[in-house]
Amino acid sequence: MRSNLFLVLCILSLILLPIRIHGAPSVDFDGSGVVGFTDFVLFAQAFGSEQDLYDLDTDGRVGFTDFLIFAQRFRARKPAGGM
Numbered sequence: 454m455r456s457n458l459f460l461v462l463c464i465l466s467l468i469l470l471p472i473r474i475h476g477a478p479s480v481d482f483d484g485s486g487v488v489g490f491t492d493f494v495l496f497a498q499a500f501g502s503e504q505d506l507y508d509l510d511t512d513g514r515v516g517f518t519d520f521l522i523f524a525q526r527f528r529a530r531k532p533a534g535g536m
């Protein structure tokens with residue numbers, strides 16, 4: 454049940470949140486140059502863990518705030534100087 458709610462929130466956020474790119478940690482986890490579905494799968498697998506790579510707000514845990522940061526960068530391409 455909880456995972457279904459997470460999945461629904463993920464999909465809604467990906468649809469509704471505008472794409473904004475700021476100088477922040479990279480969310481191109483697979484290094485493809487585009488933040489896409491594979492990056493989302495990698496992030497989803499790390500959700501609830503303490504893996505530093507996916508802890509985008511650096512609070513020590515991969516949580517919903519990290520997902521919101523990820524969602525803001527979803528489908529973004531890596532600019533020349535990094536993302």
Ligand SMILES: [Ca+2]
Pocket residue numbers: 508509510511512513514515516518519
């Ligand atoms: Ca976090």
